[in-house]
Amino acid sequence: MINQPLMKRIFYSIALLCLTVCNADAQLLKPKNTFSRADSLRGMLTPLRSCYDINYYHLDVKIDIDQQTIAGSNEFKFSAMSDFSMLQFDLFSNLNIDKIEYKGRELSYKREFNAVFVTFPVRIKKGSKDSFKVFYSGKPIIAANPPWDGGFIFKTDKAGKPWVSVACEGLGASSWWPNKDHLSDEVDSMLVSISIPKNLKEISNGRLRSVKDQPDGYQQYNWFIGNPINNYDVTFYIGDYAHWTDQYQGEKGDLSLNFWSLKADSLLAKPHWDADVKRMLKSFEYWFGPYPFYKDGYKLVEAPHLGMEHQSAVAYGNEFKMGYKGRDLSGTGWGLKFDFITVHESGHEWFGNNITIKDVADMWVHEGFTNYSEPLFLESNYGKDAANAYVQGLRKIIKNDIPVIGVYNVNKEGSGDMYPKGANMIHTIRQLIGNDEKFRAILRGLNQTFYHQTVTTAQIENYIAAQSGLKLSKVFDQYLRTTKIPVLSYQISGNNLSYHWENVVPGFDMPVKVTLKPGMYTFIYPSDKWKETVISGITDSTFKADPNFYVQVKTK
Template identity: 80%
Template sequence: MTFSKRPATLLYLKTTMKRLLYSAIIICCTFLSGHAQLLKPQSNFSLADSLRGMLTPLRTCYDINYYHLDVKIDIDQKSISGSNTFNFTAVSDFSRLQFDLFSNLNIDKIVYKGQKLPYKREFNAVFVTFPGMVKKGTKASFEVYYSGKPVIAVKPPWDGGFIFSKDIAGAPFVSVACEGLGASSWWPNKDHLSDEADSMLISISVPKALKEISNGRLRSIKDQPDGYRQYNWFVSNPINNYDVTFYIGNYAHWTDQYKGEDGELSLDFWSLKEDSLAARPHWDADVKRMLKSFEHWFGPYPFYKDGYKLVQAPHLGMEHQSAVAYGNKFKMGYLGRDLSGTGWGLKFDFITVHESGHEWFGNSITAKDIGDMWIHESFTNYSEPLFVESEYGKEASSAYVQGIRKIIRNDIPIIGPYNVNKEGSGDMYPKGANMIHTIRQIINDDEKFRSVLRGLSKTFYHQTVTTAQVEKYMSEKSGLTLDKVFDQYLRTTKIPVLSYQIAGGKLSYRWDNVVEGFEMPVKVTLKPGAFTFIYPTSQWKEAGVTEITADTFKADPNFYIELKMK
């Protein structure tokens, strides 16, 4: 749902000469692959950041096919224990690999073919040595048994970790949110967005008096001999690691069906019992109309096999795949506020709409590197005005997306540095949405624009992608050259300035404050009451105007630009 501000550590200062050499290699690779970030102020990153963010041969040598996470959560002790099974295919020959688990959690043993494997830990990375060469193409598995006290979030979901809360009656209300912080903060996995498990079994044991909800569909509930009950949830579709979750509490449950583009979609709703009377009518008001809107704009809901669940959480919200976290207190807007300042943001529940929009962008289409997290957040932020448009019309939608410009900071670029597990600016939300809205104006054909969005969903369905892939697709599908538009809005903090002069019935105009080669068309008033396309470059051009003065000249406000009279 939101980005995590995680300070870079400096622990690598105590490393050996081997580590220093490795760090130098990492820095060079990061610079070469992150060349688009030259305009961003230099940041300091540690070896720990690189071990988490870099795809080294020790991570690319194997592809995850399936996980079975089987854990017990001790609420009183705020601890976790259990195992995760890694089913993988060897992509290349290897005898050593890396997986990830936060160093504050204990590894009890790692087992391969009944044999314990030796391992070494470095920050939050674990390096495992196999007894012999694992040949390319081999399908195999190993199990990691672990235990300990996971990170507890202080201000979830903006910082990650476990949330130990209580309901009004004093019963436990427990969950986890770990976007940015990382799934390896609570379970062992290959913690990199580029490799998703094709399917997963999530087995969570909790005290019998409570219920537990996770991603996917419930396969079974098994009583344990120690007063616990195990819930087994199977995820049929690929899932990114930070989406894997659990919710524990005194829940009420009801179901419904939605007749969607791919048939009957099951809907499951889980609220605390104490809130069920408020939750039912509130969720009924938004969920089906939201699904109708998003299927219209983006294509079929991506996870029919696993269904759609909306689950009350002890934090504001998160896009947990097929089990969307909800904590907006059954209010319209964002905790009762309209982020756009237009009134339209109070016509829907922000968390229900925004977090569900992530099912298409973030969950089905997932960035390979967290530096490209704008792919998740910009499109999902734009899902809000698209929902408004479906319900209240295009004028309302345009007002909403223009209204959220007031929260744009233009502090650092939207794209973050690659290979160090670091996102870019929070502007990926409102500025990213306005970039997409601006591209829609350039396309100037709403059906073609809709086909671009639906085409993204179909072409990259259940895939991990890069910014370059998204840019290329949108340019080719729209038939436009958009590379400089993406450079301007994603890779700089500069807003295009349309400089102009009007004299003697002539408009003189050009782009200022732009990247080299920026030639974005824009609509302006060449005569009263109508917007017409002009095609500015960084050189002065002229066009005739009728009954327009320097003071009455306007640009279409749907374009995210600034006007400046010279």
């Protein structure tokens, strides 16, 4: 969502002034200290939203590139979770609602900010299945700086032909189509029908069912998504595309691979993507389990913006360079061994798309694990030393400005530190587990246990703690809910080491490995109280903590 909704301030580099790992979700990552009714209407799962569960959408729209407008409809098929006569869906107020139909009649509705409240002529009964259709039109928001600012993107390719897409994580899918715009409810399946001029091609999520000629010089592309999908992942790409296919022999059999680049870039794109995609899939299936969307396949699509984790149709805009536009975000050299956008955005297929959070405040689950997918990719291909160096190198961009977990029920994420700090917390927990096979089993278990589900931070924390057998509540509190990095304060007197934790939450007692003897690291068990142990051949100049633990060390 690679950097918030990353893809999204996806990326982190002090030199790039907040094009940091937090960048991927830059649409979300903007300072905000006060919240309004509009924020609550967007961010809260109220009874008018929880009363129905979305089963199916059919989004059917025509995009007028010259006028930069959209017009069409979205059909909502739902199951009633309680008795109700009114519900809320979402559509930005700058877009017109032409009518809302239910069983052949128009429904009354009212609008407040970007929320729409629909009243039904009869009471919908719990357990029933029903549907309504929203017809709408207008000019959607155009992104000023995509993907960090959300909206439509209207560009032209090198030949002057139109190149159009959308990136809306953070801004919201309701900025361009009517839906229940809350992360907690993923539609079970969806048909996306996009009509465009005949001289171009259109790509969306899922698999292409048909292309139908329209009477006005347009063609309608019909893409069916057979897996649950979150709203901001639903997308389109319009342009003069070249297309080729391949297959990957994965854990669940043949996985179809589809590649779409602009025709002008196809000779460059094919060898570049070939270099990373299959080794990425091999690495991530090893660490995380089977690719979660075999039914819909894997697509990589050249986009007129940097990148986004659009499910089964990953947006790519990294100019066919290694690293992040040719730069190494870790400063170690290892970041130039892979294409950052291909690896990071594809990593979101597991964390972000397979496992999706219920509230934006918990976005670290998407970004922390996906950020950690980068060193895991390096480990698979270049060894553990490369992975360790890379994740440690990311620490220089951690700001510790505000907590990683954001504000609930108002669509507000926490610090952009969710990327590098989230990854370093996970790396630290890996050291505490001390068994790489067990750690890998936990990563795979997360994707199996929460397969195609929406989750909370508590669910993820509890799962990791239960499977590891470790007491981790204070570790999560420290790294996710405060801006303080644990400080191991120590004093050496002869062969005696005194030590304790400072700058920690009450009760913080995380073990850490340190040099009690030259050339090796040994666990000690600090708390906020002073403890002592024996050392041999260690002085202030040679005492240090294992750098794989994200802590600081100081002498008293």
